Amino acid sequence: MGGTFLITLREAFEAALLLGVVYTYLDKIGARRHFGWVTLGGALGLAASIVMGVAVAYFSGPLVDLGPDVIAAAVIFLAVILLTWHAWWMQRHARGIRGEVERRIDQARSTQRLWMVGLIAFTGVFREGAETVIFLWGLMAEATSAAGWGSVAAGVAGVASAGLLGWIIFCGGRRLSLGRFFTVTTVLLIFLAAGLFSTGIGRLQSLGVLPMMTPLWDTSWLLSDSSVVGSFLAGLLGYRERPSPLEAAAHVAYLLVVGFVILGGAWRRPHSASAVRAGVSR
Amino acid sequence: MKGLAATLAVPLFAGLALAPVGVQAADQEIPLTLEKNRFDPAEIKVKAGAPFVLVITNKDKSAEEFESKDLKIEKVIAGGKTVKVKVPALKAGTYKFVGEYHEATAQGRIIAE
Numbered sequence: 232m233g234g235t236f237l238i239t240l241r242e243a244f245e246a247a248l249l250l251g252v253v254y255t256y257l258d259k260i261g262a263r264r265h266f267g268w269v270t271l272g273g274a275l276g277l278a279a280s281i282v283m284g285v286a287v288a289y290f291s292g293p294l295v296d297l298g299p300d301v302i303a304a305a306v307i308f309l310a311v312i313l314l315t316w317h318a319w320w321m322q323r324h325a326r327g328i329r330g331e332v333e334r335r336i337d338q339a340r341s342t343q344r345l346w347m348v349g350l351i352a353f354t355g356v357f358r359e360g361a362e363t364v365i366f367l368w369g370l371m372a373e374a375t376s377a378a379g380w381g382s383v384a385a386g387v388a389g390v391a392s393a394g395l396l397g398w399i400i401f402c403g404g405r406r407l408s409l410g411r412f413f414t415v416t417t418v419l420l421i422f423l424a425a426g427l428f429s430t431g432i433g434r435l436q437s438l439g440v441l442p443m444m445t446p447l448w449d450t451s452w453l454l455s456d457s458s459v460v461g462s463f464l465a466g467l468l469g470y471r472e473r474p475s476p477l478e479a480a481a482h483v484a485y486l487l488v489v490g491f492v493i494l495g496g497a498w499r500r501p502h503s504a505s506a507v508r509a510g511v512s513r
Numbered sequence: 514m515k516g517l518a519a520t521l522a523v524p525l526f527a528g529l530a531l532a533p534v535g536v537q538a539a540d541q542e543i544p545l546t547l548e549k550n551r552f553d554p555a556e557i558k559v560k561a562g563a564p565f566v567l568v569i570t571n572k573d574k575s576a577e578e579f580e581s582k583d584l585k586i587e588k589v590i591a592g593g594k595t596v597k598v599k600v601p602a603l604k605a606g607t608y609k610f611v612g613e614y615h616e617a618t619a620q621g622r623i624i625a626e
Contacts, residue, residue, distance in 0.1 A: 238614060288576075288591035296597040300588070362578065362589050366614060369576030369592045437585035439564065439601040446583065456582065457616065473582045 235382045238366065239389030241462045242359040246276075247397030248423075248466065249355035252416055253348040254397075255404035256321070259412055265345045272352030279353075280360025287365060299361065300438060307431040310354040314424040315489055317351060322417045322493045363390065419467070421490055426469020429482035436475060446473035540599070541565045547590070548572040550615035561605040561625040570595040577619065581610035584623075 253269050283302070287295055367386050374380045404412055435441045451472040454461045464470035469482055545567050546553045559565055571577050571590040579588045579598065590596045603625040612619025 234614075234616075287589060288594070291594060291596070293597070297599070362587075365576045365589050365591050366578075369574065369614075372592055373574045433585035437601070439599065443584075443601050443603060445604060445606065451582070457613070471582075475585070478585075 235370065236385040236389040236392075237459060239363055239386045240392050241389075241457075241459075242363045242366070243390045243393030244396065244463065245359060245423075245466045246273075246355045247393040248400060250352055251397035251400030251404070252419070253351055255401050255412065256416065257345075257348065258401075258405055259409055262345065265348075268345050268349035269352045272349030273356050276353040276356025276360055279357045280364050283361035284364030284368060287361065288368060300434070303358070304431060304434040304438065306354050306358050307427055307434065310351070310358065311424045311428045311431060313347065313351050313354060314420045314427070315493075317347065318417045318420040318424070318489075319493050321413045321420075324413070417493060421486065421493060422468050423466070424489070425482050425485040426465065426467075428485045429469055429471070429474065429478040432481040433475065433478045436477060441477060444475040444477060447476050447479050449473050542568050542597075545569045545621075546572060547577055547612060547619065550575075550577075550612060550618045552610075552612070552619055552621040555621040557621065557623045559600075559603065559623060559625050562602050564602045565600050567598040567600055568595060569598060575614070577615065578613035579610060580613040581608060581623075583608040584610065586610075587613075 250269065250273055254266065257263060257265050257269065283299060287299060367383065367390075370379070370383045370386050374383050404416070407415065432441065436443055449472065454464070454470070454472065456462060456465050456470070456472045461470065461472065471478060471482075474482070541559075541563070543557055543559065543565055545557065547569065550573060557567075567579075569579055569588070569590055571592055571594055574592040576589060576591050579586065579590060579596075584600060584603075586598060586600070588596060588598050600623075603623070605625050608623040608625065610621050610623065
């Protein structure tokens with residue numbers, strides 16, 4: 232029963248994290264009335280998960296054998312692109328935020344396409360959603376005894392706890408100043424996207440698109456991906472217990488390239504900001 | 514320089530010529546059954562260097578996720594369903610897999626040799 236709780240908590244954690252971040256983001260830029268985009272994206276992600284879950288549970292054949300894997304890989308790369316774009320966008324707008332918050336935010340709202348955060352919510356929920364649906368469904372099919380229904384309850388509680396974590400992120404994020412929130416979230420999203428990118432590369436290896444390789448290291452004895460701490464680190468930082476050299480390279484390359492492109496400007500920011508204040512430029 | 518290009522090109526073209534043959538030849542299908550949250554057989558021997566297809570049947574009512582960190586495969590199998598999983602050519606070695614939802618009992622390995 233405890234295992235059931237952890238499985239659904241683990242599956243739903245990433246979705247809760249992303250939903251928490253994008254809701255906070257909208258709250259922060261004063262666009263609460265656009266919460267609907269995120270809710271819609273999340274709801275569509277849930278609907279797509281259920282459709283896929285039903286398809287996998289009721290049908291079989293080559294399409295169901297391969298289809299979900301191809302869709303999963305596509306969703307992973309779509310999520311990487313969206314998160315990178317969002318992180319880049321936030322960092323760009325974090326620069327001039329101090330002092331002239333209101334004007335900047337208006338500008339932000341008009342230039343940022345808000346449906347994009349909805350799409351982030353969609354990919355976040357859909358990525359592990361179908362698995363969670365099938366898992367819970369299977370538990371319900373098995374639930375003939377009190378213990379069986381206990382498992383179902385534990386599974387639902389796992390999803391609810393993930394939701395609670397998302398809520399805590401939302402509440403915590405709101406306390407941060409706008410500039411700090413943007414910076415923290417940008418770094419978080421870059422790590423998250425790096426982990427996803429390397430996962431996507433791993434999927435391509437298993438699909439035979441990229442060559443299979445022996446793992447670079449094996450730290451499963453030290454920290455397993457499936458443990459609570461391990462799975463949180465996997466979701467947040469992209470920790471892997473047995474990465475292939477390609478996965479590890481993809482992770483490092485993403486961090487270096489995207490981290491530099493997005494945060495590179497941030498390091499120079501203090502200089503230009505003080506220059507603006509001193510009236511040297513403009 | 515020309516020599517290098519030729520050395521690179523030969524295996525490349527050889528690979529292209531062989532590729533369709535590899536696709537046409539049906540990959541070997543290896544049955545794997547999941548019952549009472551255990552894999553049968555728990556140890557599978559395959560030929561190294563040849564792709565194959567795992568035909569996994571879940572005889573339990575509950576869903577299971579066939580997961581192998583070594584193979585980078587995660588595949589959910591609903592209760593009572595059969596799913597085919599393509600596995601690319603493996604180097605000689607041992608590749609562990611588990612049923613993620615019942616990791617304590619559902620364990621197995623593929624030995625490529």
